[in-house]
Amino acid sequence: AQTVTQSQPEMSVQEAETVTLSCTYDTSESDYYLFWYKQPPSRQMILVIRQEAYKQQNATENRFSVNFQKAAKSFSLKISDSQLGDAAMYFCALSGGYQKVTFGIGTKLQVIP
Amino acid sequence: EAGVTQSPTHLIKTRGQQATLRCSPISGHTSVYWYQQALGLGLQFLLWYDEGEERNRGNFPPRFSGRQFPNYSSELNVNALELEDSALYLCASSWGTSRTTDTQYFGPGTRLTVL
Numbered sequence: 001a002q003t004v005t006q007s008q009p010e011m012s013v014q015e016a017e018t019v020t021l022s023c024t025y026d027t028s029e030s031d032y033y034l035f036w037y038k039q040p041p042s043r044q045m046i047l048v049i050r051q052e053a054y055k056q057q058n059a060t061e062n063r064f065s066v067n068f069q070k071a072a073k074s075f076s077l078k079i080s081d082s083q084l085g086d087a088a089m090y091f092c093a094l095s096g097g098y099q100k101v102t103f104g105i106g107t108k109l110q111v112i113p
Numbered sequence: 114e115a116g117v118t119q120s121p122t123h124l125i126k127t128r129g130q131q132a133t134l135r136c137s138p139i140s141g142h143t144s145v146y147w148y149q150q151a152l153g154l155g156l157q158f159l160l161w162y163d164e165g166e167e168r169n170r171g172n173f174p175p176r177f178s179g180r181q182f183p184n185y186s187s188e189l190n191v192n193a194l195e196l197e198d199s200a201l202y203l204c205a206s207s208w209g210t211s212r213t214t215d216t217q218y219f220g221p222g223t224r225l226t227v228l
Contacts, residue, residue, distance in 0.1 A: 033216075035216070037219075042221075043201065043221060043222050044219065044220075044221045044222075045203060045205075045219035045222075046219075047216060047218065050216055091155065091156065095215075095217075100158075100169060101146070101158065101217060102158070103148075103155045103156040104155055105154065105155035106155055
């Protein structure tokens with residue numbers, strides 16, 4: 001079985017500052033993908049960033065980057081220059097095996113003006 | 114390009130009734146996934162359909178069922194509704210089994226309320 005753990009139920013960050021959201025996971029698969037999804041109050045789930053486990057280089061998408069530590073099974077999301085529009089629930093997800101995706105319970109991010 | 118669409122946006126039912134939720138995937142996607150997101154919980158995987166067949170099922174009772182049509186759209190049926198079925202139901206689509214662990218793209222969800 002694969003598991004995803006997000007240990008921070010809520011986080012807050014000052015506008016323009018940097019925040020890191022934590023995620024740890026466990027899987028027996030050798031080939032897997034990790035994702036961060038964002039769910040704003042409008043509730044549409046949006047893909048933020050994706051990391052292939054076989055790649056050592058950390059994925060980056062504009063202000064969003066990950067710190068992927070494969071040995072430690074850690075996959076954190078860093079948001080730089082935080083904006084009010086970043087306020088949302090952030091879900092870490094693991095896709096391994098036969099299209100099986102497991103989500104964490106989410107971290108609610110508040111951005112303070 | 115149109116994204117994943119779901120209907121209805123909101124659905125109110127009473128205990129014991131049946132609910133039908135619909136999903137249209139992104140054009141070209143053959144896989145459709147259904148998730149339940151209850152208040153305060155993460156996403157719980159319900160069902161996965163690809164090429165018209167059920168490929169995988171989460172830990173939900175048989176009264177949760179669905180199907181995928183030839184045009185790859187899908188519907189989720191929940192029979193004998195219970196109060197705890199009240200949740201946001203999210204549909205996602207991807208390219209399907211031809212690509213390993215492909216990215217899923219989500220629809221806006223259907224809010225089901227059981228009274």
